[in-house]
Amino acid sequence: MANGVRHTGYDITIELTHADLGHPGPEWSGLLKEITTPIQHRDRELLQCLQHHETGYCPAEDEGRSPWMTIRRRTVSGVTTLVAAHLPVRGKSTPEESDRHKAFKERIERAAHRHGLNVEQEVRTGDGKVRTDVLVTGSAEQIGWEAQYSPVTAPTVLRRSAAAAEREIQPLWVTNDDRSALIDRTSWVRVDDWSWREILNRPAMLVRGGVRHLQDWKCMPSSERPCPVNVSSCGNLRAVWDLPGLCLPPRPATAVDDLVALNAEGQYVPMKIPSQYNPRSSTRGSPKPTGLGGAP
Known part of the structure; x- marks a missing residue:
């Protein structure tokens, strides 16, 4: 279970096990209230799974959950902690x-x-x-x-x-x-x-x-593309699948x-x-x- 989430609005990581959420200072005094606001009263994509933010994937997605999170309070033996939970994927089309x-x-x-x-x-x-x-x-x-x-x-x-x-x-x-x-x-x-x-x-x-478009070139000092393995040109034939805007010349x-x-x-x-x-x-x-x- 994750002990942190990514705040997409501020682009910061929130540490749920820290009393100050990992962000001390008076300017963050309203952070706890913001992240515990019920989902129907805030942006659904405000809080993101930390693993998904870092790697682009979280195993919970394979179980029908979204990468967006909600924060719940859990009390055990009189001790209250903050717990992150994945929101379900919204299923019905609007x-x-x-x-x-x-x-x-x-x-x-x-x-x-x-x-x-x-x-x-x-x-x-x-x-x-x-x-x-x-x-x-x-x-x-x-x-x-x-x-x-x-x-x-x-x-x-x-x-x-x-x-x-x-x-x-x-x-x-x-x-x-x-x-x-x-x-x-x-x-x-x-x-x-x-x-x-x-x-x-x-x-x-x-x-x-x-x-993507296939781009191939010989890696020479006169090449427009930098050598992908050396600081200087390697003299080898190179090929890469590239986005249209990154092609040389750019593709429409x-x-x-x-x-x-x-x-x-x-x-x-x-x-x-x-x-x-x-x-x-x-x-x-x-x-x-x-x-x-x-x-x-």
Whole structure:
């Protein structure tokens, strides 16, 4: 059980076992009252799991809990302590989320029709075990687009992605939340937080995260990129999957409408890219050799 939480407003760590919460001084006198305010009267994302803040993952997420915390008082043998507890993932979609979900499905269907691709909404596999928001069929792949505008748990993402892949459907999840549990757990892209009207009517909807491009170069003194292993150039051939804005020269952001066809025709493929800094970590995305958030 955690003995600390991260305060996202002040960007500080709160030590629950310390009488002063790890922050002495009169300027922090209201901190205890703030963190123990009932969840219905404060920002739900005010307090974050410390492990999730430090590593991007907490095992509680695999049990249907969110990375956001509440603080409770527990009294045992007359001694009161502060205890952090994970908030549950909010399961039911709000009306706004439902409207955006429907609008995104319609946008994908319209884009597929413009590119001459076969497309169906709310499709179930023959055994009835997998339902896909929008199924787009191209010459290379069947892409199962999943519009996720409401909270989702990591186990749900993993289970549904694996089930789709077993039935030869390549899942592609879409989120507008850069902290969604689906990120780096399946093939994914992130889009802007638009209203349903904007999703339906704006001419260009861009991918803001999840797409990477292959960059290769020879590590020479004249190279624009620094050598990743030495202070000076090493003379070796190097390659890296990079975000569009970090490419040399920078690549333009991919439009969602274009991605509908590019993915189904095999020009964008799911990849799991090991982190160059942490061998236990990886990024999933859509490379082009361009890579999408990764294979399930």
